[in-house]
Amino acid sequence: MQYLRPSNLHEAIRLKNETGYTLLAGGTDIYPGLENGTRPAGLIDISGLPELSGPVRSDEYWWTIPAMTTWSALANMTLPRQFDVVKEAAAKIGGRQIQNKGTIGGNICNASPAADGVTALMALDSRVTVVGREGSREMTLESFVLGNRHTSLKKDEILLSIGVPAAQHRHSSVFKKLGSRRYLVISLVMVGVYVALDDVRQLSRVGICVGSCGPRSVRLKAAEERLLGMQLDEAAEFSLKPQELAPLSPISDIRATASFRLAMARTLVDEGIRDVVGSLIDD
Template sequence: MFLQPASLHAAIDLLAQHGGRLIAGGTDFFPGLAQAPETRPVINIAHLAELSAITLGPDLIRIGAGATWSEIVAAPLPGSFDALKAAAREIGSIQIQNRGTIGGNLCNASPAADSVPPLLTLDARIEIASARGLRTLPLADFIRGNRQTDLATDEIVTAILVPRAADDLATYFLKLGTRRYLVISIAMIAIALRRDADGAIADARVAIGSCSAVAQRLGDLEKVLIGCRTVSEIAAAVKPGRLAALSPIDDVRATATYRRDAAATLVRRAIQDCFAKSGGA
């Protein structure tokens, strides 16, 4: 059964009554049918304008879950979204970027979801709607594991919320794959930095994806980066032990050992590049 509700309210009602599988861009859904045909009702929400708006409010930036990667790249967002836009430009081909949605990427909950590390550095929250009302929770709590989220069967992700307090962060995204484009990440890094009046790092946020079941912030590394004033100090701070929280796996793209070694190199490079971008020396 294929259902196409005329509004978000109608979609919520259909989900409550029938259950089913939500699709927007369908860029993960349709390839997945080859492995596991869908037996539940399919509810298409791709056309719902309520889910695609990108709004810059005084306290929050609200990105509708149905916003496509191309729409995110084109949106007049603050510079703190540079890392997310860089990730968006590397998600599949232009055709995929024109159809795939940020909400779908998060709900798919792949360890290699390129949007997750940049959003983690921005302290993003997820807005979720159901017949019971609205709720929000941090992105770090929304994704629970490989292909696992906190979403109940009657809920729809409606938006990603980012506090405007992050507007002045300099951000950077770096991805490693087996080729330059159209590739699933072996490892990806998102960095967000804020420097004080003297040029020292006052706020550091480091997130890594594809090196654990869930992308994560590296709190120990973030702490030691505070106060760094030079590229050499940053290089000294990025020690393998500060990436100990990672739990990479062996798969067809890379070994766990390669992922861990590559992550250390990429983190150092990304932090140094982000530091230079923010005016460091």
């Protein structure tokens, strides 16, 4: 297997386009894959590229997270409460070694239906910036992750960073993960919930995202719309209606049945909304 280590982004884009080799970030998805028999012809190691690393940055409207940011780095950063959903997901991804090497960009580009980071970031209306031979493109994370192991990344493109809109008012967020044990486990179902208020304490932004219940994480938009405009006390009584779970299409496999996943998704969403609304009432 070939191993290439470009020294800058421009060279990495050229090599990816010319060779079609697989990009290697932290390797925590790629290396287990090698053992299971999927062996790429070559790897392009992007872990040393300064353009993909560096500190998380913010201005008045956006937070920018470089693609090579690890889960440990995120979990240990001081960030506003809107990032609780991401930090809680980060702390539940694998064990310490995985969190130290695994990156946010790798989680997104691997596009597993059980990618905890994708669910957390989608709840926050995140966007991604990709860069290729013809410059950069920006899109919502929702439109970037197309399905199981399938993204809209083109042959020459690399994920550069993730953008998260900065919360303007009071807000809260939470991540809920259900596995067959507490740690080191692939999610049977996971849920990210984000709520922000306007200046009259009505819910003005709501993000509810569910993962491991279909080929990719999805937002429950009908439920989000029902919550928008509610006062906090009304939202505290919220409970999902069965039809609001329609975007989910879980499968039965060795880890759980489809009906169990659906029932748990409903429970975790209700719990998640109660938690974020409760924390805003107590503020």
